């Protein structure tokens with residue numbers, strides 16, 4: 001068993017502790033670091049799981065990336081893709097919805113693409129989610145090439 005972040009070998013306790021609390025194999029140092037990130041930003045646990053799944057797939061994701069106004073759950077800077085995880089999708093208010101749309105418009109104007117993923121999708125379809133994001137990255141990369 002190895003830490004998904006630093007590849008360090010981890011023991012049974014470290015493995016159990018990180019799997020129980022985060023659902024990702026991490027050493028005790030990285031479990032602590034990620035818990036700190038969650039405390040500071042209110043990061044959904046599914047964002048952590050998606051972050052490491054993307055990393056494993058060879059994508060270079062950034063966790064809780066500051067875009068100048070707010071912290072984005074996951075960012076893929078190379079193609080200016082922002083990924084937000086929605087935890088209370090069913091309970092979204094109309095205020096929240098128009099805020100989300102406005103933020104999407106602002107980031108789009110700055111050349112960023114924002115996608116919102118309901119947390120349950122990550123919970124039940126993690127690999128499919130990663131595959132789709134990889135497809136989006138490829139599409140964005142093709143567009144960048146055409147413009148540039």
Ligand SMILES: [Zn+2]
Pocket residue numbers: 003004005006007008026027028029030
């Ligand atoms: Zn580690």
